[in-house]
Amino acid sequence: MSLKISQAIDILKQDHLLVSSQVTDLDKSVTNISYNSREKQDNGIFFCKGNNFKAEYLQQAISQGAEIYVAEKEFDSDTDHIIVNDIQKALALLSAAYFGNPEKDLFIIAFTGTKGKTTTSYFIYDILKEVFPKKVALFSTIDRIVGPNPEDKFKSDLTTPESLELFRDMRRAVDNGMTHLVMEVSSQAYKKNRVYGLTFDIGGFLNITPDHIGANEHPTYEDYLFCKKQLLINSKINIINRDTNDFDTVYSAALETSSADNIYLFGRDQTKDNLDFLLTSKEATLKDSIFHVEALNDKAVSLNITGDYKLGLVGDFNEINGTAAILATGLLDIPTADIYDGLQGAHVPGRMEHITSKSHGIIFVDYAHNYASMKALLGFLHTEYPKSKLKVVVGSPGDKGISRRAGFSKVLTELADVAILTTDDPGFENPADICAEIYGKIDHSKVSTKIVLDRKEAIREMITSSQNGDIIVLAAKGNDAYQKTKGVDVPYPTDPVVAKTVLKDIEGE
Ligand SMILES: CC(=O)N[C@H]1[C@@H](OP(=O)(O)OP(=O)(O)OC[C@H]2O[C@@H](n3ccc(=O)[nH]c3=O)[C@H](O)[C@@H]2O)O[C@H](CO)[C@@H](O)[C@@H]1O[C@H](C)C(=O)N[C@@H](C)C(=O)N[C@H](CCC(=O)O)C(=O)O
Ligand SMILES: Nc1ncnc2c1ncn2[C@@H]1O[C@H](COP(=O)(O)OP(=O)(O)OP(=O)(O)O)[C@@H](O)[C@H]1O
Structure with a gap:
């Protein structure tokens, strides 16, 4: 793959993205493209983009072989560069051209x-x-x-x-x-x-x-x-x-x-x-x-x-x-x-996957992770199976989607019979605090709720305490194979695997 500098400049001009350029050889072609200074840059074009971009990244890229950089402002006047008015748009157009459209x-x-x-x-x-x-x-x-x-x-x-x-x-x-x-x-x-x-x-x-x-x-x-x-x-x-x-x-x-x-x-x-x-x-x-x-x-x-x-x-x-x-x-x-x-025959990992048990009800694993999707999911199950108890294991992530917590309290109150609140990608927050936030807004006269922070244990407890006729929903995590905890992806066997392991333990093959 390659991109001739003159071609890059023409593309940017045509889209009114070019502000200025300082290029020693317009006929030169670059054979590498990157926006991450930690990658190899031999004979490359480097894009200075991102909210957290630092000038030192460009220096690292140059030291690793970047020949020219594209940015919204001049970082280094000794190196060839192209200044644009929108780095993200420039990255998209030049990436398309670099990879031959x-x-x-x-x-x-x-x-x-x-x-x-x-x-x-x-x-x-x-x-x-x-x-x-x-x-x-x-x-x-x-x-x-x-x-x-x-x-x-x-x-x-x-x-x-x-x-x-x-x-x-x-x-x-x-x-x-x-x-x-x-x-x-x-x-x-x-x-x-x-x-x-x-x-x-x-x-x-x-x-x-x-x-x-x-x-x-x-x-x-x-x-x-x-x-x-x-x-x-x-x-x-x-x-x-x-x-x-x-x-x-x-x-x-x-x-x-x-x-x-x-x-x-x-x-x-x-x-x-x-x-x-x-x-x-x-x-x-x-x-x-x-x-x-x-x-x-x-x-x-x-x-x-x-x-x-x-x-x-x-x-x-x-x-x-x-x-x-x-x-x-x-x-x-x-x-x-x-x-x-x-x-x-279609199958979507972690979306409405169902697991049947011999004597502990039917289990659904689903990625529903906000009010609207949980409402759609529980509402559907409630309408189709009005006599079944709806039992939900769910948690909400840390550091993002804060509004989901109140949404879960509301939807569990509206539609669930039993809920176990647990951990789901706590990030830098304390999962106990997240669960307490959801717990605090639930109407406990409508839904029997408890908190079990260890997700595997929460699933085990829900399954062992259920019987045929019950519907268990393991919600919001889908097929995720890790718990994002304090910046680390901690391996997690996935909800379907945990559920099947519990069933094997309590019901045998
Ligand atoms: C807020 C946001 O959209 N951020 C995205 C954006 O980050 P950014 O361009 O601001 O870059 P940055 O993370 O601030 O880093 C600065 C730059 O320095 C560079 N760098 C950094 C360190 C270094 O040593 N050297 C170096 O060159 C990085 O390569 C980067 O270019 O560009 C990055 C890719 O280049 C994305 O990874 C990042 O997505 C974040 C992490 C993210 O997860 N965003 C979510 C909200 C998202 O986009 N979600 C939607 C789905 C939402 C939905 O379901 O509707 C999605 O499409 O996934
Ligand atoms: N058409 C729909 N309307 C409402 N809820 C839906 C719909 N389709 C799926 N859901 C619910 O949303 C969950 C996520 O579905 P899916 O992964 O297909 O959506 P997505 O748009 O890719 O979601 P995300 O952006 O969160 O990754 C499902 O597990 C299901 O509970």
Whole structure:
């Protein structure tokens, strides 16, 4: 991979990002790109970016071989440099160019939403794999998959990677023969311009509820919504959940760059304007749900996806995610039978995973970790199984998402029968204080609550004290294999593994 300096300057000029440059050889090409001085920099271009950037990082990069730097201000007048007015945008455009614009060789389907991004992306990935084996890449919160072999799959650090890593991994995907990419786009990705310059083939909007508002994320809900809707402005075809909050704002965003013919609306309420697809729940068991998708007009009928579908994971919210996935893949002309099969077999790590016991009820492991998602989850279980006791093991993280604590108190009071509060990524806070905060706002006349700080013990206690007919929800941690504690990722066996170990101990094989 390489990038000629004159080409870099042209790209920046064209996008009105260039402020000035001091370059000794415009014909020179760099063969390394980095924003982290701890990496190797031989013949490289280095980006000075980030809230916590220090001038000494640039000196380290230069001493390690960086030939030129890009920054928003001059740090070192002796070294070649390009000054720009937006370092994040510059990083995105120049990363794309450095990696040979791999986005042009991929059909990219991207989804956003406060909840359901990961699930919907896995659904689409599992459907597409049926039709394009070994040709589908996935960039999700859980895994990034850039090729067909085991070494091409690795854990993600962010939901949407920084632009440099995004284009690097797209390049790897293309070089590995991938033709399609399914990815999650977080609001932060737009806030931080990680996806700047990208146009998605299909963009989907699932929902928005207040979340991710705080010092390091979005200052206000309006800012959160503004960032989220950018995905639709930057997509050729749009899929929108008609029942989302702020629908009018979201739909107007889609109309900024797409005609109504290229916007597909789905939802559960047939009386709403412009609905293209109606979703209706049909049957749900503890293991799967069957729902119906019906095209309501000629535009929708042309996708040929009307029919019943089955999902191997329950939750009416998952039917919404499933419908979004059906539309996205229907737009690719994929036979309905393949969509049906892919969806039926879809599995999303840590999302509504169910574990059956012989005599201690049914256990769900789910990543629900704020009021809205817990409300959707517990509300669904409560409606489907009104006679069962709902027993929840949950904790809330330290150092972030403070509002989730009051949200858990509220939703547990509204819907749970029994709750054990426990540890979940306490960071630099004391997990006992976090639990006490949740405990303090629970109405104890409605839900029997206790605190067991050791998460494994909390799960053990909940399972051993339950019986058939009970529904246990191990919430908020999903399939996470560590507890983030005082800056260290302390290994944790994962909730499903802990639950299965407890069952093995008390029920045998
Ligand atoms: C607030 C925020 O968005 N921060 C992100 C941002 O950090 P930053 O650019 O400000 O960089 P920084 O961490 O301050 O570090 C300064 C710079 O110095 C460099 N450095 C540092 C040390 C050194 O020795 N040498 C050196 O060169 C670093 O490489 C960096 O470029 O860019 C970094 C990548 O370059 C991200 O890791 C980081 O995400 C933080 C850690 C994060 O986790 N953000 C969350 C809020 C997030 O983005 N979440 C969304 C999902 C939310 C949702 O579900 O909707 C996501 O997409 O994951
Ligand atoms: N469409 C939806 N509406 C409401 N809640 C949902 C929806 N889909 C999933 N959930 C709930 O949210 C949890 C997280 O789902 P998922 O990981 O798919 O969302 P996400 O958007 O990727 O979340 P995050 O941004 O927190 O990583 C699930 O475990 C489930 O409890």
